[in-house]
Amino acid sequence: MTEDILAIAGAWRDAGEQVALATVVETWGSSPRPAGSQLAVTMSGKLAGSVSGGCIEGAVADAAKVAMNSGAPALLDFGISDERAWEVGLSCGGKLKVFVEPIA
Amino acid sequence: MRAETLARLQAERAAKRPVALLTRLADGAQHLFPGEGVPAALAEAAVAALDADAARSLTLEGETWFIHPYTPPLRLLVIGAAHITQALAPMAPALGFAVTVIDPRRAFATEERLPGVTLIDAWPDDAMAELAPDTRTAVVTLTHDPKLDDPALDIALRSGAFYIGALGSRRTHAKRIARLAELGHGPEAIARIHAPVGLDIRAVTASEIALSIMAEIVAARRGAVLGEVRPGAMAAKVPA
Numbered sequence: 001m002t003e004d005i006l007a008i009a010g011a012w013r014d015a016g017e018q019v020a021l022a023t024v025v026e027t028w029g030s031s032p033r034p035a036g037s038q039l040a041v042t043m044s045g046k047l048a049g050s051v052s053g054g055c056i057e058g059a060v061a062d063a064a065k066v067a068m069n070s071g072a073p074a075l076l077d078f079g080i081s082d083e084r085a086w087e088v089g090l091s092c093g094g095k096l097k098v099f100v101e102p103i104a
Numbered sequence: 105m106r107a108e109t110l111a112r113l114q115a116e117r118a119a120k121r122p123v124a125l126l127t128r129l130a131d132g133a134q135h136l137f138p139g140e141g142v143p144a145a146l147a148e149a150a151v152a153a154l155d156a157d158a159a160r161s162l163t164l165e166g167e168t169w170f171i172h173p174y175t176p177p178l179r180l181l182v183i184g185a186a187h188i189t190q191a192l193a194p195m196a197p198a199l200g201f202a203v204t205v206i207d208p209r210r211a212f213a214t215e216e217r218l219p220g221v222t223l224i225d226a227w228p229d230d231a232m233a234e235l236a237p238d239t240r241t242a243v244v245t246l247t248h249d250p251k252l253d254d255p256a257l258d259i260a261l262r263s264g265a266f267y268i269g270a271l272g273s274r275r276t277h278a279k280r281i282a283r284l285a286e287l288g289h290g291p292e293a294i295a296r297i298h299a300p301v302g303l304d305i306r307a308v309t310a311s312e313i314a315l316s317i318m319a320e321i322v323a324a325r326r327g328a329v330l331g332e333v334r335p336g337a338m339a340a341k342v343p344a
Contacts (some may be wrong), residue, residue, distance in 0.1 A: 006117075010110055022186065024171040026161055036159035036172050063233060073132035099170060101132050103105050 005049040009040035013103055016041035020064035020102045025049045025075075033097030043068050051098050052078075063100050073101035109134055113174065120176040126274040127170045129161075144169070177202040183256040184247030185212035185230050188271070192223045192316035194243070199318055201242070206231040206256070215263050219324070229255035242267035242321045244301060248276075254283055259294045267324040269301035269317060303330070 005021075013019045024031070032053040039049045039057060040065040051060055056078050061096040069075050076098045109125075113136060124137045126146055127331070134180050134275065135142050136330035137150040144168060152330045153173040154338045172280040180201040189205055203220050205220040207213035213223045224231045237243055243260040243266075252272060259269045263283070266322045270280065277299040302316030323330055 006110060013107065013110075017177060023127075023161070024169070025127075031227065034159070035161075035170075073321055077130050099127065099129055099132075101105050101127075103107055103110055 003049060005038040005040050008048040009103060012040065012042050012046065017046070018068050020068050020100060022051055022060045022098050022100045023062055024096055025099045026093040026097040031096045033096075039064075041065070041100070052096070055072065056096075056098070060098055063098075064102075067100045068082065068102045070100055071104060075099055105134060106131070109136065112136060113138075117174050122153055122154045122173065122175045125172045125174065127152060127172070129168045129170055140342070141171075176240065176241070178325070179204065179235075179237070180233055181206065181232070181237060181241060181256075182247040182268075183195050183207070183243070183253060184249075184271075185209070185214070185218055186246045186248075187310045188246050188313050188317075190217060191310040192246075192317060193218050195314050195318050196295070199322065204235065206235075208246070208252070227255065228252050229247045229259060232256050232259040237263040237265040239266055240265040241265045242269070242324070244269045244317060245272045246272075248272065248299075250280065250283060254280070254287075257284060257297065258287050258289075261289050261296060267298065267321050268296050269298040272299060274300065295327075322335075328332065 004031060009019050009021055020041050022034050022041065024033055024037040027035055035049055037051050039047060039051045039060055041061045047061060050057060060076065063074055063076055078090065078098065079095045099102055113123060114124060123190065125221045126135045126142060137147060143164060145164055146162060149160060149171050153160050153171045154175060157173060157175050159170065159172045162171060182192060182203065182205045185205050185207040193203050193205065193316055204224060204315045205213060206224045206226065206228050208225055208227050210225050213225050227337055236261055243256065243265045245256050247253050248271060249299045257268065257270060270277065270281065281294050298320055302313055303314045303320045305312065307316045308314040
C-alpha cells in the first residue's frame with residue numbers, strides 16, 4: 001500500500017513530536033511528483049514521503065522547521081533550472097510550489 | 105493544519121468517505137468538504153477534484169485555494185483464488201488497490217495461499233451483491249468456471265465498475281458472450297468486458313499475466329488510448 005503520510009504525521013505528533021506537513025500545490029513542466037504529494041517533517045529531523053525526486057527535500061525540511069518555530073505556514077517557490085537540476089540529481093527542469101504548514 | 109482538522113480528515117478517510125481538504129494558501133485557513141459550508145465555486149471545484157482524483161488550485165476573489173482530494177482506495181475484486189490471483193494479490197496494493205478475493209471453494213481461498221488478502225468464501229453472486237462494485241472498482245474473473253464467473257460478471261455488468269476483465273481464450277469468451285446475452289445483457293454492456301484479460305505483452309507466467317492485467321486496469325483508469333505508438337518509440341527500434 002502506498003505510504004499514508006497523514007497517518008505517519010499524526011502518529012509522530014501523538015508521540016510528542018513537533019510536526020509540519022509540506023504539500024506540492026502546483027507544478028510546471030516535468031516535475032517528478034504531482035500536486036498533492038506530501039512530506040511530513042519533525043523538528044527532530046524525521047522525514048516521510050516526498051515532494052520531489054529528492055532534490056528539494058532538504059530545503060523544504062529547513063522551511064518546515066522555520067514554520068514550526070513561528071507557527072505560521074509558508075508558500076515556497078522552487079524553480080529548477082535544467083543545469084542546476086542535473087547537478088542535484090533531478091534532470092526534469094521542473095518548477096513547483098510547496099505549501100508548508102505546522103500541525104498545531 | 106490544526107490537529108483537530110487532521111483528526112477529522114483521518115476519520116473520514118478511515119470511514120472510506122471521499123473528502124477534500126481546502127487550504128487558503130495566503131494564511132493556511134482550511135475547510136473540509138463536504139461537511140463545512142464553503143462558497144459554491146469552491147464546492148464545485150472540490151467535487152471535480154474528487155471525481156478526477158487529482159488536486160487542483162482555484163483562485164477565488166484574488167485568493168488562491170488548494171483543493172486536495174482524499175479518495176477511498178480503489179478496489180480490485182477477484183473471482184477465483186487461482187494461481188494468477190496469488191501473483192495479482194501482492195501487486196495490486198502497490199498500485200493503490202485494496203484486494204478482495206471471492207471463491208466459495210474453501211480449499212483455494214486460504215490465508216496460506218493468499219496471506220493478508222480479504223477472502224470471501226461466499227458464492228460470487230452473493231458476495232458481489234454485498235460488495236456493490238462502484239466507479240472505483242475493478243472486477244476480474246479468473247476461475248475458468250462459468251458457474252462462478254458468470255454470476256460475478258452479471259453483477260459487474262449491472263454496476264459502475266470501471267474495469268471488468270475475464271480470463272479465458274477467445275473461444276471461451278464467445279461462449280460466455282452467448283450465456284451473458286441470455287441473461288439479458290446487450291452487446292454494448294458485454295463489450296465492457298476485457299477478454300482475453302490483460303494487455304497483450306506475450307505474458308506466459310502467472311506473474312506476467314498478473315502484470316498484464318494490472319497494466320490494463322491502470323490503462324482503463326487513466327483513460328489510455330492503447331495501441332498508440334509513443335512519439336520517438338520507433339527510433340529506438342533496432343533496424344532489421
